[in-house]
Amino acid sequence: MKRFDKASVTIKDVAKRAGVAHSTVSLVMNDREHVSPKLRERILKISNEMGYMPNMVARSLISKRSSTVGVVFPENPHFFTITYFLMMIEGIQNACKKYDRALMFFSLDQTKGESYYQISRKWLIDVMVIMNVDYTRDISKDIEDLRKNGIAFSIVTKYVGKEKVNAVCVDNFEGVRLALEYLAERGHKRVGYISGHPNSSDGPERLQAFKALSKKMGFDQDRDLIVQGDFTFESGEREAPKLLGLKKRPTAIFAASDYMAIGAMRAMKAQGISIPKDIALIGFDNTLEAAYVEPALTTIRQPLQEMGEKAVDLAVRSMNDENFEPQLAVLKPELIIRQSC
Amino acid sequence: MKRFDKASVTIKDVAKRAGVAHSTVSLVMNDREHVSPKLRERILKISNEMGYMPNMVARSLISKRSSTVGVVFPENPHFFTITYFLMMIEGIQNACKKYDRALMFFSLDQTKGESYYQISRKWLIDVMVIMNVDYTRDISKDIEDLRKNGIAFSIVTKYVGKEKVNAVCVDNFEGVRLALEYLAERGHKRVGYISGHPNSSDGPERLQAFKALSKKMGFDQDRDLIVQGDFTFESGEREAPKLLGLKKRPTAIFAASDYMAIGAMRAMKAQGISIPKDIALIGFDNTLEAAYVEPALTTIRQPLQEMGEKAVDLAVRSMNDENFEPQLAVLKPELIIRQSC
DNA sequence: TGGCTTTATCGAAACGTTTCATAGGTTAAC
DNA sequence: GTTAACCTATGAAACGTTTCGATAAAGCCA
Known part of the structure; x- marks a missing residue:
């Protein structure tokens, strides 16, 4: 050795x-x-x-703070090619530069029973960003551990538990509003909705916003205009045909994520349905792929880079200032008009 | 605090x-x-x-080894959304799991005169992966420093200097062969080539392979069938029109990267040229986007994940074994047939 | 000049590990 | 029954910092 x-x-x-x-x-x-x-x-x-x-290591040991930002993400062999996360990571990296901290990544192996807190201890991580994608897992205990031990952290996206913690999310209501108003402007009144993962925070929020706004705006309210996806490409490809097969087919489909929209696009192409001529399609997120598909996807931009950066900002602030009140940063979405509507 | x-x-x-x-x-x-x-x-x-x-930090300090893999990449605000690198990072992350090491990222700020060696010292990084994308910079001095001080590292992709170091690359000659043979099979004899960055290792290698093979296979040899790009989308969009505008237009275009191919695709669409009806298009890399564009891009797959993983493997081996001879791992490319040819 | 306050520098202790020489105890060999 | 060999467990030292109380020097005022 x-x-x-x-x-x-x-x-x-x-x-x-x-x-x-x-x-x-x-x-x-x-x-x-x-x-x-x-x-x-x-x-x-x-x-x-x-x-x-x-020597940063010696410095860390004595000061018990590591001059790093630790990003913890759930076990997923393809995490680094999910562009949704990457765009956030880009923001996180920018923030690291700003604060002159190195960037560390940890995949959380739940099977080994590792906790966020343990990781923080093991590596003396004092600023942690939690990418909470595993919606099925209750992390309130971990959150509590971190808080109790004074470790500064932020969650992306919104934390649904009751404790007040640093978190970053997009204004989902506003995002849905932008999408529906745009569709309304273009004459759509019958819009199918592919919902996101029910155990996430974004999924139900967007769904609720869709229900409320589509009602308010006088869109058709048939129960079967709403189908249940889980944010993934596959779920979009799976669920879209249910909408396409309705006796009275919607004139537009709104997917709660770009991945689902692109999945839906695939399904439509398979049926020879032309976008946007036969049916309009709008997504949510503005991930990298949205610009590349044909037709390019009109979508609601989540400011993912800004969200990543903000997450670090919040955590660093709460590390520097004992009295900093944990807060939820709600960032504004934006309508990105391309060719799919 | x-x-x-x-x-x-x-x-x-x-x-x-x-x-x-x-x-x-x-x-x-x-x-x-x-x-x-x-x-x-x-x-x-x-x-x-x-x-x-x-406590990993205390352990690092005493043992002078950090149980991490340090990935050093050049200053680039969009590094984390360049899918080419990400796919490698995915492989690196997998290797980290395998060796139970944490993953650290460092952007190399050359303006501050930081060197690879300094980073390794500062953070006690004992296994380093160098993403050498800044083709214009001579890193032989840094390499020498690392070697002299016994720090295990690998470079992706191939290092062009004279020292023998761990490096990982794709078999460019074989990749070009796969592409050209496929084009020949489909009856093409007049192929335009958009070359990659001239200061990289891959750029000139692929160009040379193209020249040699297209000659050997009896393709047209006009000098102006070759244009100079730099791997980026923009360069593809910029250079493709030169090929399209030739008096005798090529029947196929081979771009040395998917990004350039997609840029070329954009240029062709702008001119109303249909792919693959009017002209065939083939890329190189098989980055994420290749599957999403329309028509989906036929391309040569670089095994990017495997390359990332291999890079870590080599570095870890040379760390564990004093006598391990630095080596260049040349991985096999693969033809991915989609709709653009 | 004497005493007091302030400032500049020092030295020792601490952080949580690993390592290494050594002591003590047991077994084996003669 | 003595000595050698071995195995287990120990205690001290070390890694490169930061921190903090102590000390020395300097400045100030009467």
Whole structure:
């Protein structure tokens, strides 16, 4: 087993060369007061000459804070190719740069009984972003553990439990409103809806918004205009035919996620139905793929990058400030008009 | 500033409860010999009861190895939404699981003069994967630093310098062969080529393969059948019209990346050219988007996941075994037939 | 100049591990 | 019954930092 043999230059080396105590060098490195400007400058110069770099691991150990952002995601072999998450990760990475923190990823292996808190302890993660995709699992216990132990974290998306925690989500009501108003403008009054995962926070919220708004706007209210998906491509492909097969076919379909919309698109193509001529299609999310499909998908943009960034912002703030009240950041969606309506 | 106040259970706590020296507990935790089975069992039981988790940071500090895989990528605000990299990251993540290592990401800010070696020192990264996308930068010095200091690393993709290092790439010659033979089968003899970035390793390799094979296979050899892209969507959209505008238009276009192929597709659509009726199109990579465009893109698959995984494998092996000879792993490409030819 | 306050620097302790030389105990060999 | 060999368990040292109380020096005021 290889080892680093040639020790790199440590704070003590710098101190020795400068003829001071290494604690003094530490003060300089951390920009703390109580060091005379003259000495500070000299130490800085020497440390640069020697190419000193603080050892983050030692720093973490003593300070019990790791200068990282830990992103915890559920066990899923394809997590990194689900563009929905990636766009959030892009925002998280940007925030990491902003706060000069490194980015760590942990897949949560529930089978091993690992908890968020354990991960935080094991790696001294002090800022954690929880990607809560496994809607079927109750994480209230884990949340409680984190909170109790003063570990700063945020959840994406909205946490449905009762504790008040940092969380980031999109304004689903507004998103649905944008979509339905756009459809109404274009003359649609009979809109089929493919709902999202019932155990998520977004799924039911969007569904509820759809029900309320479509009623208010005078759309057809048949019970069978609503089918149940789970956000995935497959569920869209599976459920869309139920809408297409209705005696009185809807003139537009609104899917609660782009993946489902694209699945629906596949199903429609298979039946030779032309979009948007025969039927209009609108999605939700604005994931990467939406721009690539043909016709390009009109959709409601979730500001995923901003959500990722905000999640880190909130967690960092609650780490820095004892009194920071955990909050839910609700970001504004946006209508992206392409060719599918 | 918040701190973890309630200390979590340490190895000493376990030792005290078990009435043994904490070094003994350490032996047990690391599955080392020289502990009687009876005692080992007792300690294991107690440690479980107490919920002991080793502190990875302390472990890193003393052992100078961090139990992580550090992925270093060049400064690029959209890195995490470039699916090409993501698919590799997926493989890297799988390997991390296999080796029970956490995954860390570092964007290399060259403007700050950071080097790979410095990152490795700063965070005690002992297994590093270098995503060498910035083709314009000479990294031979960094490579040398890593090697000299015994830090295990791999590069994706192929490293073009003279030192022998762990690297992972696709068999470009074979990939080009697959594409050209497929085109030949379908009767094409006049193929336009959009080349990749000239400072990469893949760009020139594929170009050379194209030149050699298209000659050998009796394709038209006009100089202007080859245009220069840089792997990006934009370059494909920019360069394709040059091929389309030729007096004698090619019957097929081969782009050295899917992004360029999709860019070319956009350009063709803009001109009302139908794919594959008017002209065939084939890409390279099989990134996520290839399956979503219309018509779905026929392409040469790079086994990106496998490449990511292999990169970690190589690095881990060279870490574990002093005598492991750095090697270049050349993975096999695969023809993915869709609708664009 | 003496005493008091402030500031600059120092030294030691701590963080939670691993490692390594060594002590004590048991067994084996003669 | 003595010595050697082995095995188990121990205690101290080390990793590279930060922190904090102590000390020394300097500044201030009377």
